[in-house]
Amino acid sequence: MIAEGDKSYVLFPLGGKRFALPAETVTELARPDSVQTFPHRTPLLTGVLVRRGRIVPVCDVAQVLVGPAAPARKFYLIANCNLESRQELTAVPVTGECELASGALVPRTGQEPPYIRGLLMMGDEIVEIVALEKLIAVEEPV
Amino acid sequence: MKSLKQKRPQPPQPAREDMIVFAVGGFKFAIAAGAVKEIRGMEDLHAFTLGGISGQIAKLKYTLERGGTTYFVVDAARHFQLPASHASRVMVLRNAPTGVLVDSTDRIMEISSLHALPRAFTHEERGWYRGLAVVNGTVVPVVNHNAFLNRAELEILRSGLERVRGVVTV
Numbered sequence: 001m002i003a004e005g006d007k008s009y010v011l012f013p014l015g016g017k018r019f020a021l022p023a024e025t026v027t028e029l030a031r032p033d034s035v036q037t038f039p040h041r042t043p044l045l046t047g048v049l050v051r052r053g054r055i056v057p058v059c060d061v062a063q064v065l066v067g068p069a070a071p072a073r074k075f076y077l078i079a080n081c082n083l084e085s086r087q088e089l090t091a092v093p094v095t096g097e098c099e100l101a102s103g104a105l106v107p108r109t110g111q112e113p114p115y116i117r118g119l120l121m122m123g124d125e126i127v128e129i130v131a132l133e134k135l136i137a138v139e140e141p142v
Numbered sequence: 143m144k145s146l147k148q149k150r151p152q153p154p155q156p157a158r159e160d161m162i163v164f165a166v167g168g169f170k171f172a173i174a175a176g177a178v179k180e181i182r183g184m185e186d187l188h189a190f191t192l193g194g195i196s197g198q199i200a201k202l203k204y205t206l207e208r209g210g211t212t213y214f215v216v217d218a219a220r221h222f223q224l225p226a227s228h229a230s231r232v233m234v235l236r237n238a239p240t241g242v243l244v245d246s247t248d249r250i251m252e253i254s255s256l257h258a259l260p261r262a263f264t265h266e267e268r269g270w271y272r273g274l275a276v277v278n279g280t281v282v283p284v285v286n287h288n289a290f291l292n293r294a295e296l297e298i299l300r301s302g303l304e305r306v307r308g309v310v311t312v
Contacts, residue, residue, distance in 0.1 A: 036280065036281045037169075038169055038171075038274075038281065038282075038283045039167075039169055039222040039223065039224055039267070039270075039283075040263055040265065040266075040267035040270075041223065041265035041266045041267060042262065042263050042264050042265045042267065045262060045263060048260070048274070048281055050276055050279060050281060053276075054257075055257045055260060055274055055276070055281060056260070057260040057262040057263065059262060081262070083261040083262060084261055086261065088260055088261055088262065090260075090262055136262050137264070
């Protein structure tokens, strides 16, 4: 049962940590597919996937969220991202299976980086809710 | 997981167009066939040395004289910021005094639609490419041929060349 004020989130693992995206933005959890690459200079993008005739950029957010030591990514979480007032699909490589959960967003304390929208309290675990459009804009991986 | 309503994505532009597929540094690219006047070997290229300008436009490697026109030949590997590659062909562009040094040219293919470059790509590639084509499941970037040497770069080159040749234009 979802309490009033609670929202649904998709929790995704990156190594030993979990992060969250609002469930309404997530469209699909896809099996690994062949990422296609071509020359470009946008830091976190590793290539594109072709999904049902559409071209979906792949944004390796693990480089920023957990650093270069993140284990191999197993799935792609495909989510809508608001870029320049338009919704575009973006594939986020994740390291394991995802979970749908609900909870109330705890506002940012101001200490978090700008790509963290808020926090979710899941028992003892604090899960950071990611603002994908801000994460994509990060210029330098940690 | 519930799939939710979303704004309709921009459909690919439905326009049939012939493209020349070429390779640079292990990557395949496509260029509008109509933008290419001639594909030739590396003969008759002259190393580009124009005091001061050579350093400003580092991707410019050679010049080529054809029919009274000086073509400025750009190294595509430098343009796309790739490691040095093994260039063997020059694509001479139509309607611009520009040549493009590439590793090889492959075939002419017809594409039926051009996908916009996703907006997540925000850097130089937005100028490099007109869009992306999908050919038998493979994504091939379609280059913006006007970006190999842009207007400002061509103006610098023209004025530099005139200065060297002592030609005064009114």
